[in-house]
Amino acid sequence: MNDLxxxxxxxxxxxxxxAIELCRIPSISTKAENEADVRRAVEWTHALCSKIGLKSTIxxxxxHPLVYAEHCEVPGAPTYLVYGHVDVQPVGKLExxxxxxxxxxxxDDQWLVCRGSADDKGQVLIHLRAAAAWLAxxxxxxxxxxxxxxxxxxIGSPNLAPFVKEHRERLACDQVIISDTGMFEDGYPTxxxxxxxxxxxxxxxSGPKHDLHSGTHGGVxxxxxxxxxxxxxxxxxxRQQVNIPGFYDxxxxxxxxLRKEIAALPFDEAQYVAELGSPGTRGEEGYTTPERRSVRPxxxxxxxxxxxxxxxxxxxVPAAAGAKVSMRLVPNQNxxxxxxxxxxxxxxxxxDAVRLEILNHGCADAYGAPTDSREMQAARRALxxxxxxxxxxxxxxxxxxxxxxxKEVLGADSLMLGFxxxxxxxxxxxxxxxxxxxxxxxDAVARTLGYLGG
Amino acid sequence: MNDLxxxxxxxxxxxxxxAIELCRIPSISTKAENEADVRRAVEWTHALCSKIGLKSTIxxxxxHPLVYAEHCEVPGAPTYLVYGHVDVQPVGKLExxxxxxxxxxxxDDQWLVCRGSADDKGQVLIHLRAAAAWLAxxxxxxxxxxxxxxxxxxIGSPNLAPFVKEHRERLACDQVIISDTGMFEDGYPTxxxxxxxxxxxxxxxSGPKHDLHSGTHGGVxxxxxxxxxxxxxxxxxxRQQVNIPGFYDxxxxxxxxLRKEIAALPFDEAQYVAELGSPGTRGEEGYTTPERRSVRPxxxxxxxxxxxxxxxxxxxVPAAAGAKVSMRLVPNQNxxxxxxxxxxxxxxxxxDAVRLEILNHGCADAYGAPTDSREMQAARRALxxxxxxxxxxxxxxxxxxxxxxxKEVLGADSLMLGFxxxxxxxxxxxxxxxxxxxxxxxDAVARTLGYLGG
Numbered sequence: 001m002n003d004l005x006x007x008x009x010x011x012x013x014x015x016x017x018x019a020i021e022l023c024r025i026p027s028i029s030t031k032a033e034n035e036a037d038v039r040r041a042v043e044w045t046h047a048l049c050s051k052i053g054l055k056s057t058i059x060x061x062x063x064h065p066l067v068y069a070e071h072c073e074v075p076g077a078p079t080y081l082v083y084g085h086v087d088v089q090p091v092g093k094l095e096x097x098x099x100x101x102x103x104x105x106x107x108d109d110q111w112l113v114c115r116g117s118a119d120d121k122g123q124v125l126i127h128l129r130a131a132a133a134w135l136a137x138x139x140x141x142x143x144x145x146x147x148x149x150x151x152x153x154x155i156g157s158p159n160l161a162p163f164v165k166e167h168r169e170r171l172a173c174d175q176v177i178i179s180d181t182g183m184f185e186d187g188y189p190t191x192x193x194x195x196x197x198x199x200x201x202x203x204x205x206s207g208p209k210h211d212l213h214s215g216t217h218g219g220v221x222x223x224x225x226x227x228x229x230x231x232x233x234x235x236x237x238x239r240q241q242v243n244i245p246g247f248y249d250x251x252x253x254x255x256x257x258l259r260k261e262i263a264a265l266p267f268d269e270a271q272y273v274a275e276l277g278s279p280g281t282r283g284e285e286g287y288t289t290p291e292r293r294s295v296r297p298x299x300x301x302x303x304x305x306x307x308x309x310x311x312x313x314x315x316x317v318p319a320a321a322g323a324k325v326s327m328r329l330v331p332n333q334n335x336x337x338x339x340x341x342x343x344x345x346x347x348x349x350x351x352d353a354v355r356l357e358i359l360n361h362g363c364a365d366a367y368g369a370p371t372d373s374r375e376m377q378a379a380r381r382a383l384x385x386x387x388x389x390x391x392x393x394x395x396x397x398x399x400x401x402x403x404x405x406x407k408e409v410l411g412a413d414s415l416m417l418g419f420x421x422x423x424x425x426x427x428x429x430x431x432x433x434x435x436x437x438x439x440x441x442x443d444a445v446a447r448t449l450g451y452l453g454g
Numbered sequence: 455m456n457d458l459x460x461x462x463x464x465x466x467x468x469x470x471x472x473a474i475e476l477c478r479i480p481s482i483s484t485k486a487e488n489e490a491d492v493r494r495a496v497e498w499t500h501a502l503c504s505k506i507g508l509k510s511t512i513x514x515x516x517x518h519p520l521v522y523a524e525h526c527e528v529p530g531a532p533t534y535l536v537y538g539h540v541d542v543q544p545v546g547k548l549e550x551x552x553x554x555x556x557x558x559x560x561x562d563d564q565w566l567v568c569r570g571s572a573d574d575k576g577q578v579l580i581h582l583r584a585a586a587a588w589l590a591x592x593x594x595x596x597x598x599x600x601x602x603x604x605x606x607x608x609i610g611s612p613n614l615a616p617f618v619k620e621h622r623e624r625l626a627c628d629q630v631i632i633s634d635t636g637m638f639e640d641g642y643p644t645x646x647x648x649x650x651x652x653x654x655x656x657x658x659x660s661g662p663k664h665d666l667h668s669g670t671h672g673g674v675x676x677x678x679x680x681x682x683x684x685x686x687x688x689x690x691x692x693r694q695q696v697n698i699p700g701f702y703d704x705x706x707x708x709x710x711x712l713r714k715e716i717a718a719l720p721f722d723e724a725q726y727v728a729e730l731g732s733p734g735t736r737g738e739e740g741y742t743t744p745e746r747r748s749v750r751p752x753x754x755x756x757x758x759x760x761x762x763x764x765x766x767x768x769x770x771v772p773a774a775a776g777a778k779v780s781m782r783l784v785p786n787q788n789x790x791x792x793x794x795x796x797x798x799x800x801x802x803x804x805x806d807a808v809r810l811e812i813l814n815h816g817c818a819d820a821y822g823a824p825t826d827s828r829e830m831q832a833a834r835r836a837l838x839x840x841x842x843x844x845x846x847x848x849x850x851x852x853x854x855x856x857x858x859x860x861k862e863v864l865g866a867d868s869l870m871l872g873f874x875x876x877x878x879x880x881x882x883x884x885x886x887x888x889x890x891x892x893x894x895x896x897d898a899v900a901r902t903l904g905y906l907g908g
Contacts, residue, residue, distance in 0.1 A: 030766055089768070090768070092665065096664055155766075156767075182670065196669065198669075198769070200767050200769070202767075207731075207732050207733065208730040208731050208732040209730065209731025209732075210550060210731070210879070210882055210883060211546070211881075211882055212730060212882070213852060213879075213880055213881050213882070214754045214756060214780060214782070215650065215652075215782060215850070215851045215852025215853055216636065216747065216850075216851045216852055216876070217730065217747070217851075218752050218753075218754035218780075218782060218851065219737045219738065219746050219747070219750070219751075219752025219753065219754060219782065220735055220736075220737050220743050220746050220747050220752075221727065221730060221732040221734075221735055221736065222732060222733060222734055222735070222736040223736070223754055223755055225686075225754075225755035225756070225757065225758045225777075226686065226687075226690070226754065226755045227736075228683070228758070229682070229683040229684075229686035229687045229755060229758060229777070230683075230686075230687040230690075232679075232680065232683035232684075232687075233680075233683045233684040233686075233687035233688075234687075236680070236684075273675065276662040276663065276666060276671065276675060277661075277662050277663025277664070278661050278662040278663075278675040278676060278807070279661065279676060279806060279807055279808060279809050280675075280676055280805075280806055280807040281674055281675055281676070281807060282674075282675065282676040282677070282681075282805060282807035283673045283674050284673065289674050292673050292674050293670065293671070293673070293674050296673070298672050298673025298674075299672075299673065300668045300672035300673060300677055300680065300771055301677055301679035301680045301683060301760070301761065301772070301775075302668055302679070302761050302762050302767070302768060302769060302770050302771075302772070303679065303760065303761035303762035303763050303768065303770075303772065304679045304682070304683060304758055304759065304760045304761060304763075304775060305758065305759055305760075305763040306755070306757065306758045306759075307755065307756050307757035307758065307778070308756050308757035308778060309757050309758075309759040309763075312484075312815060313654050313656075313756070313778065313780070313815035313816060314756060314757070314778075314881075315652070315654070315756060315780055315852075315853075315881070316756050316757075316881065316882075317754055317756075318755070318756070318757065321755075321758060323679075323683070324761070324762060324767065324768075326668060326672075326767070326769055328668070328669060328672060328673070351734075351736055352733060352734055353732070353733055353734040353735060353736035354733055355733050361766060361767035362767060396669070397669045397670050397671075397672070398667065398669025398670055398769075399669055399769075422670070425664070425666075425667075426667055427665070427667050427768065427769065427770060428664050428665050428666065428667065428770070429664055429665075
């Protein structure tokens with residue numbers, strides 16, 4: 001496969017320019033004002049797919065459009081569906097970014113810094129680079145390859161499942177290949193064997209019809225800010241376990257073998273918290289930090305709000321308050337069942353001195369991939385070669401709700417090849433990806449396709 | 455005193471126009487951009503004082519200026535110091551106002567609606583109306599009267615105590631008279647016998663140096679939003695008592711006699727919560743709503759914030775979170791002592807997985823007025839005559855930190871005659887005052903001065 005590696009090396013700058021161009025487009029899928037930008041990112045991707053030799057089409061959905069491209073010219077060879085997304089998260093506070101989020105910059109000669117560099121534009125392009133290399137150098141692909149690249153992942157992919165269901169014949173494949181996960185360490189080739197599920201809730205409380213003077217009405221009417229704090233605080237017990245009845249009922253404790261494997265991976269806790277700037281860890285008693293991050297379910301407050309939030313003092317009883325709370329679920333937990341239990345629990349705990357509304361922002365089961373498939377073996381070999389290091393198999397703490405969906409609709413498992421390092425800060429300011437990892441990633445994927453083709 | 459009442463009736467519209475003119479000035483003392491407006495309100499007040507026959511001067515302070523005016527022409531008669539303020543609170547969200555906050559409107563033929571109508575411009579003018587009537591009709595006042603009208607009350611009167619200390623001889627008086635409190639019900643003459651103290655704290659927590667992906671780092675690093683909720687929730691016990699060690703140590707429980715007096719005042723709880731739009735009450739067990747609002751200490755969350763607070767979902771571990779918490783204290787509680795205990799308690803309860811900072815936004819003791827003074831008796835008689843109803847003596851839930859200051863510096867107790875109804879919504883949108891209560895208030899104050907003069 002050295003001819004492919006050579007081609008990728010020679011086209012390194014051109015391929016990096018692809019990432020820079022695509023990342024310049026502020027394709028924030030959750031913001032109405034960026035609708036045209038999202039479409040532009042889809043059109044750009046479609047154009048690139050066509051340019052490298054794929055048959056590409058743009059499909060409209062009820063929301064943002066998506067790209068479907070394919071090159072299926074090897075009868076009898078296996079078929080793979082590459083999934084990715086070109087929409088991005090909002091940028092948050094601009095002052096936290098060292099440069100504009102959509103002005104890609106190269107830092108320390110190795111980091112591509114901008115929104116979408118890691119999640120997921122940079123990673124999507126790895127697959128297009130590999131396909132481009134095969135088509136340019138060998139004039140064909142070693143397998144049948146399909147690309148499904150959407151622009152609604154960051155808003156929960158509301159139109160993906162309907163599309164996959166409608167086109168299930170066309171999308172038929174042996175496995176799905178996804179690069180939207182992380183690496184264990186920078187430069188450390190990593191395959192993710194499982195992702196956690198996500199249950200995301202918003203508790204919204206309302207009390208008086210407007211803010212009240214707290215001297216006159218405080219300590220008397222139900223205070224939404226006080227009560228939301230109580231409800232949120234009730235969600236953990238003193239051992240830092242999630243305090244929702246039955247939450248752990250279906251959780252399979254990690255086996256001793258798995259715990260040993262996790263413990264064997266390099267991890268320096270002091271360095272970890274120092275890098276994040278956190279004063280310290282806090283999590284479920286009885287488990288290590290790497291275990292809490294991957295094979296144990298967790299609950300976090302993602303946001304809390306209510307009343308006077310600006311500088312200084314305002315003596316009010318707030319009219320309303322709320323909290324955004326999300327849970328990461330592990331395989332065998334049932335997100336829908338827990339969703340109902342969560343709602344019941346909060347309803348039972350909420351005093352009737354406020355009105356309660358619970359919003360759903362996400363409900364997806366965890367996913368576990370088979371670790372003995374020929375796809376896993378081929379990828380493991382290819383990654384180790386391209387990165388010059390033994391490949392790690394890990395469980396990812398984040399969630400990819402599309403994985404159970406692909407399994408259900410297409411009957412296909414997913415092979416997760418992640419190329420974003422642990423400090424990539426996806427969803428946060430100064431999102432970044434290591435360019436050498438993108439380069440090795442393209443080489444690794446080109447090799448993987450070769451091994452899968454036989 | 456019918457000649458005075460007659461004069462006030464005849465000049466009703468002119469006096470209402472005073473309020474409308476003064477309320478048109480957006481004298482928001484906390485906003486730098488309104489500095490000139492605050493001065494304008496002070497100048498307007500100074501001009502009115504001069505016009506009705508008082509010797510008036512504007513005094514500069516380190517902040518906004520104040521008005522001092524007097525008419526001390528009755529040797530041997532008692533002397534009273536009328537305190538009030540002509541600065542106002544910010545207006546908050548404009549869309550919650552039915553008309554511009556500084557465009558006074560008359561609603562239902564009886565409400566003057568605008569910022570400052572109740573707190574405190576409308577009430578300040580009651581005293582100037584009464585003085586104007588005496589001076590116009592009788593050519594003199596029955597007592598020696600001094601007016602101290604400042605423009606920094608809504609920012610905590612930072613320059614009032616220095617001014618009073620500096621001019622303590624000039625401000626010497628038998629009692630202070632203040633109209634900056636409320637009425638028990640619209641049209642129900644009310645004297646406030648005590649106000650609660652205020653202890654206002656802000657708990658600020660910081661964790662990781664920026665927001666983190668909650669799938670990767672959730673359940674692992676200390677989450678400031680989770681922990682602020684726990685700290686806030688810890689501040690009440692299950693009986694809704696304030697859960698700070700020693701908080702109730704110095705609280706004198708209300709006597710049976712006082713509880714009977716409070717219970718005798720008309721109060722319809724269902725109507726109360728319905729008017730506020732609140733689904734229900736929630737407060738310290740063992741006490742009624744009127745007791746909780748006046749003679750018991752309380753703790754309220756005035757604001758809580760952290761992480762992602764906008765619409766929809768964002769899966770982060772917030773970098774920071776905080777809560778604004780204020781306590782209303784009753785006589786005999788020591789605000790400074792409790793301030794130290796609060797800080798100690800929060801420090802002890804806060805896990806070291808986050809950094810903690812505690813800000814102070816207010817620290818003032820409660821105040822109790824003597825209920826058997828001749829001032830109280832005179833005012834009670836005058837109010838009952840002017841309103842045609844028995845006068846209620848109440849304890850106010852809010853705080854007036856200047857009262858203990860007047861007591862300390864001038865040795866003078868304060869007589870609190872309040873004319874803003876319970877739905878006046880001071881500090882909130884559509885602040886309003888009942889014009890008939892302003893009118894009866896002026897009549898009541900004119901009578902009070904007469905009885906005090908003998």
